[in-house]
Amino acid sequence: MFRWKRAAAVGAVLALALTGCSAGGSNDGDSASSDKLTLGLIATATTFEAQAINFANEAPYGQAVYDTLLKATPEGEVVENLATEWKYNEDSTVLTLTLRDDVTFTDDTKFDAEAAAQNILRFRDGTSPNKSLLAAVADAKAIDPTTLELTLSQSDPNLLVALTQNAGMVQSPASFENADIKTNPVGSGPYILDTKATVVGSSYEFTKNEDYWNPDSVHYDALSLKPYADPTAMLNALKGGQLNGANTASNNDLAEIEAAGYTVNPFELNWTGLILFDRAGTIEPALGDVRVRQAINYAFDTEALLEAVGQGLGTPTTQIFPTSSVGYDEELDSAYSYDPEKAKDLLAEAGYEDGLTLSMPSTSGLGTTVFTLIGQQLKDVGITVEYTDAGNNFIADILAPKYGSTYMILQQDPDWALINFAIAPTATFNPTKYQDPKVDELIETVHNGSQDESDAAVKELNAYIVDQAWFAPWYRMQSSFVTDAKTDVKTQVGNAYPYLWNFTPKS
């Protein structure tokens, strides 16, 4: 009998321990209260140092603690922020900004044009992934405490947009030499990072900046940013009601998330499909023939791929310019409707009636079925794909460039940024530095022409690269930002994460 008593005692202790825990667990609903905004992210803060800071999925970290010189509305319109007025000179090579005089950093030093100028130059010379946003800036000078003058080596149609992003973030110059600059930011933004409560890489806790100059834009007393490395963990956090909002890494779990009471806020940010880098045919001679590139476009059943790869969430397209662009032309979207026979004819015309072989990289990071499907669809028209698994070196390898073509997901930036990201001879995603006189001419007009000339040139450029099949886009993907019943959000044109001030408590 003695043994039974002992077992019973152990059981009772365990039971007590468990009920004790459950009481503790149910008493705290602090993470999702209306005075605190808790957001899930798929990226940690690589650094808080304004000079090297990231944007896109990491935008909320910087926006919490720093002000930007200019601000973008959810629709992408540039409006005032630290700068209240701005003006270009005649040939758009000198930008003069008038700055506020009532802004103080959280270390009690004052924001002025000198601070802004130093930040501009530091960002230009730093190691932010987006440092090229300020590549055109030759100099930044404080004319007086409220006047900042940026001198450009050449005009930059994207500069004002850049100043609404990480390139426009202003950090207190007094903190430049701080040893903990990467994890302890000093800015003038709406929130202050609470380094004691923060667990770097897991949860970043912010308290409200009580002295903020623009209190109307701050809708919460506290902010918590939680990056999730594991999609299942984020899904469980959502299902457990621990997050007010989150950007989902994929659309796979949307039904489950909606069932847990969340609203899906869809937006289109990226396009997916193939990039046919090697338009000169130096790596893959076949790709130097426009008929082969067009054949690849005809070979893909984009509607079916949208269903199979994108769960039907997206819009088929042939263009890399977004619908918000002046260059976008809806009619172009049917330029290469699925036609395997036509693809075979084009290949035969180009001298590849017996087929050809292309080598492409693959990576599990972008899924596995998608690469199989590409192989099958191209096989049907006579193109054999040989894959090399590039693992997590995928982007480095395609930009090396080691391959003539690849599957990819790319962001649809505003026109000038997009041109310099994916089309221009110097563009990052033109790693073969391919140059076409007509493209160069059009880019020149976009850059230096009048507004009407520039708009027309964007349109012509878009039509030209679709005709020349520089890419083989399939569809624009739906990105999904989910919010709980207590939270409203406006998604942001051109950014993966809604801007921080787009979040409001639902009344």
Place this chain on the structure above:
Amino acid sequence: MFGFILRRLVSGVVLLLVISVLAYTLLYVGGGNIARRILGQSATEETVAQKTAELGLDQPIIVQYFDWLSRALTGDLGTSWFTGQPVTEGISSRLAVTLSIVIGATIITAIVSVILGVWAAVHGGWVDKVVQGISILGFAIPGFLIALGLVTFFALNLKWFKPTGYVPFAVSPTEWLASVTLPIIALSIGCIAGVTQQVRGSVVDALHRDYVRTLRSRGLSHNRVVYKHVLRNAGGPALAILAVQFVGLLGGAIIVEQIFAIPGLGQVAVIATSQGDIPMVMGLVVATAAIVVIVNLLIDLLQGWLNPKVRLA
């Protein structure tokens, strides 16, 4: 005794050095273009080259390693390339989290498996069969499945616990307990299964020894024989397997921390390794190896205390 500890510590340091060389080489070989991974796809090639130089990744591996080693010897393990946090700070803050789960799981394992193992061995019959059956089951079910099952049932359905996250003990002891309970249970189950079998085996073994018969013939009570003599003799092998399990739990914590989004060493190890965060991974390797060396030393000392036969040959 002192000499013994000293010898073990010296061999531990040599082991650490060897492991650090191996780890650095592996990271270097498998690293690929780390600067590109830090900066993402929007950065230009020039920016990537600038970042590579800033991190010293353009240097030969020998130079990089000795650069790391010379700073590590002064206690400076560098700064994480992906979060900007000093590595020592990152590890120490996460060590407490992982240790609170792993030590918790070890204690639960020790208690539960000694109870179950002794009960099965002493009682025999159906109890033995049931306990053995349960431990095989606990052994066979993968840890991540147990963790997911616990989250779904206790956190999402019953809402007794939060499904993810960790609350430091200093912030709120009750919430801390709530945040570590499910992870500890998830970690313990597989462990209990293994250790219970071992305890049962050693107790059965000990019960059949001659001295037990002698003690019984001298009229000692059953409880005194079992709890004073048999348990002590069975303790050695059980402790050995518990030590192995403890080290194994550090590995098991990786999955559990991922699923519960707990900021422990395992979680950071997975992320840092896949990213190629060399300073962080090296810091983790050194810290983990040090823990293993120390735990093994402690277990040796404990063994000696429990069983005079192994006291310092």
